[in-house]
Amino acid sequence: xxxxxxxxxxxxxxxxxxxxxxxxxxxxxxxxxxxxxxxxxxxxxxxxxxxxxxxxxxxxxxxxxxxxxxxxxxxxxxxxxxxxxxxxxxxxxxxxxxxxxxxxxxxxxxxxxxxxxxxxxxxxxxxxxxxxxxxxxxxxxxxxxxxxxxxxxxxxxxxxxxxxxxxxxxxxxxxxxxxxxxxxxxxxxxxxxxxxxxxxxxxxxxxxxxxxxxxxxxxxxxxxxxxxxxxxxxxxxxxxxxxxxxxxx
Numbered sequence: 001x002x003x004x005x006x007x008x009x010x011x012x013x014x015x016x017x018x019x020x021x022x023x024x025x026x027x028x029x030x031x032x033x034x035x036x037x038x039x040x041x042x043x044x045x046x047x048x049x050x051x052x053x054x055x056x057x058x059x060x061x062x063x064x065x066x067x068x069x070x071x072x073x074x075x076x077x078x079x080x081x082x083x084x085x086x087x088x089x090x091x092x093x094x095x096x097x098x099x100x101x102x103x104x105x106x107x108x109x110x111x112x113x114x115x116x117x118x119x120x121x122x123x124x125x126x127x128x129x130x131x132x133x134x135x136x137x138x139x140x141x142x143x144x145x146x147x148x149x150x151x152x153x154x155x156x157x158x159x160x161x162x163x164x165x166x167x168x169x170x171x172x173x174x175x176x177x178x179x180x181x182x183x184x185x186x187x188x189x190x191x192x193x194x195x196x197x198x199x200x201x202x203x204x205x206x207x208x209x210x211x212x213x214x215x216x217x218x219x220x221x222x223x224x225x226x227x228x229x230x231x232x233x234x235x236x237x238x239x240x241x242x243x244x245x246x247x248x249x
Contacts, residue, residue: 001027001028001029002027002028002029002050002051002112002115002116002119003029003031003047003048003049003050003051004021004028004029004030004031004049004050004051004052004053005030005031005032005033005034005040005043005044005047005049005051005052005053006018006030006032006033006034006052006053007033007034007035007036007037007039007040007043007052007053007054007055007058007063007066008033008034008035008053008055008058008080009035009036009055009058009059010055011035013055013080013101014033014035016102016103017053017080017103018030018033020103020105020108021108021112023105024105024108024109024112025108025109025112027112027116028051028112031047031049032046032047032049036058036060036061037058037060037061037062037063037065037066037069038060038061040052040054040066041066041069041070044070044075045071048075049075050075050076050119051075051076051077051078051112051115051116051119052075052076052077052078053078053079053080053099054066054067054077054078054079054080055079055080055081056079056080056081056087057081057082063079063081064131064132064135067128067132068132073125073128074125076115076118076119077096077097077128078097078098078099078111078112078115079091079096079097079098079099080098080099080100080101080103081098081099081100081101082100082101087135088100089139089142090131090134090135090142091131092192092193093134093142093143093144093145093193094127094128094130094131094134094143094145095127095145095147095152096127096128096131097111097114097115099111126151126152126154127145127152130143130145130154139195139197140157140158140195140197140198141156142157142195143155143156144157144193144194146172146181146183146185147183147184147185148181148182148183148184153181155172155181157194157195157198157199157209158198158209158211159174159175159176160172160173160174160175160194160199160209161173161174161175161208161209161212161226161227161228161230162206162207162208162209162212162226162230162232163187163190163194163206163207163208164187164205164206165186165187165204165205165206166182168184168186169182169183169184169185169186170182170183170185170186170187170189170190171183173228173230175209175212175226175227175228187204187205187206187207190207191207194207198210198211200241200242200245201238202224202232202233202234202235202238202242203232203233203234203235203238204235206232206233208224208226208232210245210246212226212227212228213225213226213227213246214226214227216242216243216246216248217231221233221234221236222234222236222239224242
C-alpha cells in the first residue's frame with residue numbers, strides 16, 4: 001500500500017478525492033488529510049508519506065509556499081488545482097503531474113500509476129524545484145524540462161535556435177554551440193511547451209526562434225536564414241503567419 005496524504009482547504013474536495021481513490025486506486029492508503037499548508041507540513045513530518053495530493057489554491061499558504069517550507073521532498077506529488085492557464089503551463093513545461101478539479105477518474109488512475117512507478121526511483125526533486133522556480137518567472141524565462149535517457153535537462157527557451165522533427169523525436173539546435181539534443185517527444189508536443197511570443201512553426205517539421213532569423217528569402221518557395229547561417233524551408237501553409245510575425249505583410 002502507498003502511504004498517502006491529501007492536502008486541500010475544501011472538505012468537499014477532500015471527501016470527493018477520498019471516494020475516488022477508494023473506487024479507482026485501491027493501492028492507495030490514505031494515512032492523513034490536512035486542510036491547510038501548515039497542517040500539511042505537520043502531517044508530512046509525522047507520517048513520512050510516499051505520495052501527497054496537494055491543492056494549490058489554499059488561503060494563507062498555498063501549495064507552492066507549503067512545499068518551500070518542507071525540509072525534504074522525498075515523496076511523489078500530484079498537484080490538484082482549478083484551471084489556471086499560467087499554472088497549467090508551468091506544470092506542463094516542468095514535467096510535473098497535476099489534476100484539474102473536478103478530478104476525472106481515468107486521469108486519477110494514470111497519475112497514481114505514474115507516481116507509483118516513480119517511487120522505484122529517486123523522487124524527481126529537480127522537477128519540483130524547477131516548477132517552484134518557474135511559477136515566479138515571466139513565461140519567456142521559465143525553464144523547460146526535457147527528458148533524456150539519464151533524467152531531465154532544463155533549457156532556457158531563449159537559447160534554442162530551432163527545433164526539427166525526427167519521426168516521434170525532436171532535435172534541438174542551440175544558438176551558442178554546436179550541440180544537438182535529441183528528445184523523445186514529438187514536435188507537436190514540443191510546440192506546446194515553447195513560448196508563443198518567441199517561437200513560430202514554419203513547416204510541419206520545423207519550429208524556429210524568431211529572434212534569430214536574419215533573412216527571409218523568397219526564392220524556391222521561401223526560406224528563413226538563421227544567425228548561424230542555416231537556411232530552413234517555409235511551407236506554403238505557414239508562410240502568411242510567418243510574414244505577419246516578421247512585419248512583412
